[in-house]
Amino acid sequence: MLRYFTKRLIFLIPVLLGVSIVIFAIVHLAPGDPAEVMLGPSATQEDIGKLREQLGLTKPLYVQYWIFLTNALKGDLGRSIKSNAPVLEEILERFPATLTLASLGMLFAITVGLPLGVLAALKQNTWVDALCSFFALVGFSIPNFWVGLMLMLLLSITIPILPSSGFDSWKNLIMPTIVLGIQTMAVIARMTRSSMLEVIRQDYVRTARAKGISDRLVLTRHILTNVMIPVVTIAGIYFGHSLGGVVITETIFSIPGLGRLIVDAIRAQDYPVVQGGVLFFALCVGIVNLLVDLLYAVLDPRIKAQYRSAK
Amino acid sequence: MTMSEKTVPASSGSGGALREKRRSPWWEVWRRLRRNKAAVAGMTVVILLLFVAVFAPLIAPYDPNQTNIKIRLQPPSAEHLMGTDNFGRDMFSRVIYGSRISLYVGFIAVGIGAVFGGILGAVGGYYGGRLDNFIMRCMDVLLAIPQIILAIAIVGALGTSLLNLMIAVGISQLPRYARVVRASTLTVRGQEFVEAAKAIGASDTRIILENILPNCMAPIIVQSTLGVAQAILAAATLSFLGLGIQPPTAEWGSMLSSGRQFLRNAPYLTFFPGVAISIVVLALNIFGDGLRDSLDPKLRQ
Numbered sequence: 001m002l003r004y005f006t007k008r009l010i011f012l013i014p015v016l017l018g019v020s021i022v023i024f025a026i027v028h029l030a031p032g033d034p035a036e037v038m039l040g041p042s043a044t045q046e047d048i049g050k051l052r053e054q055l056g057l058t059k060p061l062y063v064q065y066w067i068f069l070t071n072a073l074k075g076d077l078g079r080s081i082k083s084n085a086p087v088l089e090e091i092l093e094r095f096p097a098t099l100t101l102a103s104l105g106m107l108f109a110i111t112v113g114l115p116l117g118v119l120a121a122l123k124q125n126t127w128v129d130a131l132c133s134f135f136a137l138v139g140f141s142i143p144n145f146w147v148g149l150m151l152m153l154l155l156s157i158t159i160p161i162l163p164s165s166g167f168d169s170w171k172n173l174i175m176p177t178i179v180l181g182i183q184t185m186a187v188i189a190r191m192t193r194s195s196m197l198e199v200i201r202q203d204y205v206r207t208a209r210a211k212g213i214s215d216r217l218v219l220t221r222h223i224l225t226n227v228m229i230p231v232v233t234i235a236g237i238y239f240g241h242s243l244g245g246v247v248i249t250e251t252i253f254s255i256p257g258l259g260r261l262i263v264d265a266i267r268a269q270d271y272p273v274v275q276g277g278v279l280f281f282a283l284c285v286g287i288v289n290l291l292v293d294l295l296y297a298v299l300d301p302r303i304k305a306q307y308r309s310a311k
Numbered sequence: 312m313t314m315s316e317k318t319v320p321a322s323s324g325s326g327g328a329l330r331e332k333r334r335s336p337w338w339e340v341w342r343r344l345r346r347n348k349a350a351v352a353g354m355t356v357v358i359l360l361l362f363v364a365v366f367a368p369l370i371a372p373y374d375p376n377q378t379n380i381k382i383r384l385q386p387p388s389a390e391h392l393m394g395t396d397n398f399g400r401d402m403f404s405r406v407i408y409g410s411r412i413s414l415y416v417g418f419i420a421v422g423i424g425a426v427f428g429g430i431l432g433a434v435g436g437y438y439g440g441r442l443d444n445f446i447m448r449c450m451d452v453l454l455a456i457p458q459i460i461l462a463i464a465i466v467g468a469l470g471t472s473l474l475n476l477m478i479a480v481g482i483s484q485l486p487r488y489a490r491v492v493r494a495s496t497l498t499v500r501g502q503e504f505v506e507a508a509k510a511i512g513a514s515d516t517r518i519i520l521e522n523i524l525p526n527c528m529a530p531i532i533v534q535s536t537l538g539v540a541q542a543i544l545a546a547a548t549l550s551f552l553g554l555g556i557q558p559p560t561a562e563w564g565s566m567l568s569s570g571r572q573f574l575r576n577a578p579y580l581t582f583f584p585g586v587a588i589s590i591v592v593l594a595l596n597i598f599g600d601g602l603r604d605s606l607d608p609k610l611r612q
Binding site for chain 2: 014015016018019021022023026027029030137138140141142143145146149150152153157240241243244245247248251259262263266267269274278281282285286
């Protein structure tokens, strides 16, 4: 198990290396010159040239990349052009808010999506199923930024019970959680439903019923444990996806998180922050995927056995 | 994937007598699709929206960019069905015109993603080995960055324009098409008709284009339909963040973004464009789901 984990952790390295190349290339395709951006329009050509020299922008691209990479490995992602603070410091300062949001969004998605899918499958082909399935499809289709604005309209303006911005109390978290979780919720509901319908028809479920086990026990012990495996896969994939959603959520509700940091940095052409931020996001996605893989083993003894024999 | 066996006699031209009795597989798909009420409803809405987009100048009562400060921020009325914005522009006309950009961006972005992703997937799946490995690892790299953040970074680098928006959304969708096409290529690659084509000396390019890709069409079509929905959402999101279509162009995402500051006094400015996006995306998703069921009845439960 541990060996498998280490192996997967090592596989993460080439992916992150690739991400660093991609994001470095994207950022350096940008037409704007960082030195010009830093000094403003009144700067002389000479000053700009000096700063370019200082920032290492006159060196060939591959040298610049190599410097970026070796520094990044030492935990130095450079300094923000805008605030001159170390990029890693800025990221770590913003990360707790984003992590809180992402986790709450996931929690919301599971606690609503899972029962919705189970209910739809148990009442297959009835109006309950149709309603649940339609609700899931709508949740998957409406733009989450619009959901955010409509929630704000309803709960901050029409009936003012929740604050529309800030990040100080639990009240600030309710609307962003829904906005961030709604798509994942819909995906989980759909996945749960189809996975349920498959499992319900399995022989071992019929056997369990035939033995006279109560419906409730059959559902919790025999059906749900097997339903969980594909659901966890999807939830894992969408967790990475919803990490991207924080860009929207944080912008709408003025939450000082990682998503806003990146959007602001792109607008300000603050390229070290963009580079570092995207790299950090990719690291998070990689770690989440790894954790999901480990979760399989916990959920499915067959997979655990495979890991053991792989030793 | 189930299409493969059926398309063989039709595309290789053998069994002429059989062809009379057996209708084309696409006809079969259409028959199944027609029976799915939800899918038909979704398709109808999509076709309707295409009409709205094409005939926007005939449907819209006003010029979408005609400003008139005297009638700014008017609530919905008989004259202005969805009210007017802060420049006195008719919101209904702007929403109608907005369908053009959204559908345009959605289809072109998916075109970019599907063509390039499809080529990568087909080449990787067909040749296998190191090349395949390299291509798929590159796709893993792209998948490691959340789609919307990748798109934002690309638009940020290229600058905000319609074309760059489509490129950014297209690239961020590329890995899904590569994976889908690769998976189907792998199932088709070993079949007899590919071997036969090789035996008569067809070039690899020809085999990929004429034998492999036509047999992977089913999953590509499904993925593309759902992809257009997601591309429209992504494009609207980028425009909402100010990184996509720039005002004053009538685009739903950027309309939502500029209507946002009037949320308190003129909520209809954010309400209607959002409804429009939701309807398009919902219709495409329902249609895509139905299409998947009718293309591959085995998946249907």
